[in-house]
Amino acid sequence: xxxxxSNVYDIIAKNGRVDRxxxxxxxxxxxxxxxxxxxxxxxxxxxxxxGIEIPFDAAQPQVKFETVGDxxxxxxxxxxxxxxx
Amino acid sequence: MRRVxxxxxxxxxxxxxxxxxxxxxxxAARSGIAPITLFPNDALTAKVAAEVKGYNTxxxxxxxxxxxxxRFAQFAVVAAREAVGHSGIAFDGQLKSRTAVVVGSGVGGxxxxxxxxxxxxxxxxxxxxxxxxxxxxxxxxxxxxMALGITGPSFTVASACASANHALGVALQMLRAGAxxxxxxxGSEATITFGTMKGWExxxxxxxxxxxxxxxxxxxxxxxxxAGIFVLETxxxxxxxxxxxxxxxxxxxxxxxAGDLTLPNLEGPTAAMRAALAEAAMxxxxxxxxNAHGTGTIANDATETKAIHAVFGGHxxxxxVSSTKSAxxxxxxxxxxxxxxxxxxAMKHGVVPATLNYVEPDPACxxxxxxNQPREARIDAAMSNSFAFGGLNAVVIVRRFAG
Numbered sequence: 322x323x324x325x326x327s328n329v330y331d332i333i334a335k336n337g338r339v340d341r342x343x344x345x346x347x348x349x350x351x352x353x354x355x356x357x358x359x360x361x362x363x364x365x366x367x368x369x370x371x372g373i374e375i376p377f378d379a380a381q382p383q384v385k386f387e388t389v390g391d392x393x394x395x396x397x398x399x400x401x402x403x404x405x406x
Numbered sequence: 407m408r409r410v411x412x413x414x415x416x417x418x419x420x421x422x423x424x425x426x427x428x429x430x431x432x433x434a435a436r437s438g439i440a441p442i443t444l445f446p447n448d449a450l451t452a453k454v455a456a457e458v459k460g461y462n463t464x465x466x467x468x469x470x471x472x473x474x475x476x477r478f479a480q481f482a483v484v485a486a487r488e489a490v491g492h493s494g495i496a497f498d499g500q501l502k503s504r505t506a507v508v509v510g511s512g513v514g515g516x517x518x519x520x521x522x523x524x525x526x527x528x529x530x531x532x533x534x535x536x537x538x539x540x541x542x543x544x545x546x547x548x549x550x551x552m553a554l555g556i557t558g559p560s561f562t563v564a565s566a567c568a569s570a571n572h573a574l575g576v577a578l579q580m581l582r583a584g585a586x587x588x589x590x591x592x593g594s595e596a597t598i599t600f601g602t603m604k605g606w607e608x609x610x611x612x613x614x615x616x617x618x619x620x621x622x623x624x625x626x627x628x629x630x631x632x633a634g635i636f637v638l639e640t641x642x643x644x645x646x647x648x649x650x651x652x653x654x655x656x657x658x659x660x661x662x663x664a665g666d667l668t669l670p671n672l673e674g675p676t677a678a679m680r681a682a683l684a685e686a687a688m689x690x691x692x693x694x695x696x697n698a699h700g701t702g703t704i705a706n707d708a709t710e711t712k713a714i715h716a717v718f719g720g721h722x723x724x725x726x727v728s729s730t731k732s733a734x735x736x737x738x739x740x741x742x743x744x745x746x747x748x749x750x751x752a753m754k755h756g757v758v759p760a761t762l763n764y765v766e767p768d769p770a771c772x773x774x775x776x777x778n779q780p781r782e783a784r785i786d787a788a789m790s791n792s793f794a795f796g797g798l799n800a801v802v803i804v805r806r807f808a809g
Binding site for chain 2: 358
């Protein structure tokens with residue numbers, strides 16, 4: 322697992338109050354009992370950690386945030402986009 | 407049990423600084439939502455709000471008085487003065503102590519706190535000596551009592567977005583119980599500050615452009631501000647002084663979700679609407695208009711629709727429903743009061759105000775929605791919903807007074 326993915330897992334575990342061992346790429350956030358306010362907190366923590374802005378809003382998510390893998394992919398994409406080409 | 411009637415109405419919102427201004431805007435389907443002007447909005451994702459426009463403090467208060475007053479307290483007094491003038495009541499003699507002031511506010515004087523703490527944290531400067539008395543959550547109620555010389559029980563009720571309706575509920579109970587003969591009640595709020603907007607932004611429930619409750623494509627809420635204050639009296643007291651009666655305050659049904667802090671559930675709002683109908687001893691079919699909580703968020707509007715279906719059964723598809731938040735924004739602790747004012751004015755004029763900015767139907771919001779243009783309808787009884795963060799619900803029912 323990449324450092325980035327590992328960091329994302331840590332944040333999901335901490336802010337979603339989920340056991341780290343339950344977090345797998347195909348795990349759905351809703352199945353992990355991560356509620357809407359937890360998702361908002363996770364987004365906030367990821368933004369702080371990686372210095373990115375995640376275009377996520379509850380009404381019209383512009384990023385797919387269904388599974389843990391989706392979250393990792395979104396963060397990877399935004400971190401890559403931040404680096405000068 | 408003592409019956410309680412409404413004999414005066416005052417309202418301040420983005421639609422106007424008095425009842426006439428508010429009604430003109432509602433009747434013309436004009437929205438008060440526009441780019442924020444109270445501070446630079448560049449750093450905000452959602453750059454719009456429903457600000458009270460053209461409000462000049464010195465038009466309403468001499469400087470010596472306004473120096474002690476946060477924006478939310480000023481709105482409370484402006485609305486209270488209008489309500490009292492409208493009702494023709496005079497607080498002299500014993501009535502001063504037989505009158506209560508129960509004003510809802512979710513937040514208090516956050517403009518004052520924001521300004522003072524910004525200076526403090528940035529520059530290490532001192533905090534202004536009026537910071538605390540301007541900021542305190544009860545300042546609205548206190549200034550109303552001082553401005554009108556009311557010496558009976560006065561306090562603030564806080565339940566976020568349901569504060570005004572809860573305040574009206576408390577005032578109703580006090581009047582019924584005979585604790586007072588008259589109450590000034592409603593709500594007041596002014597939270598359009600940089601810090602507050604960033605806080606809402608972080609919750610990711612703010613619409614970047616417009617508030618379109620119950621519509622497909624809705625993006626969330628838009629913050630508003632203002633106040634609504636009503637003169638409530640026991641029927642006996644109103645009759646004795648020959649007051650004109652706007653409506654009877656039938657009930658304020660209350661409940662709590664005891665669930666999620668921010669995500670609404672079905673049971674809480676359903677229970678509050680049922681409690682209101684039971685308290686009013688009215689059948690669902692007697693309700694001619696619902697002024698919905700209708701914040702414009704995905705979650706609220708779909709849940710509120712389900713709750714209305716649960717409570718109203720077949721009547722849910724017949725009763726006209728609208729959310730005036732699309733025009734005056736979400737007034738938080740003032741919301742229920744600004745919306746009760748809209749409801750009473752709708753009753754008076756026989757016109758249901760519209761849910762503005764409606765684009766197209768959302769199957770999850772299958773109600774008899776009044777959209778984009780007001781609709782003529784006789785309203786003899788109406789319900790006004792407020793469902794707060796924290797899962798606190800309060801539902802008001804008013805009815806045309808028929809003796």
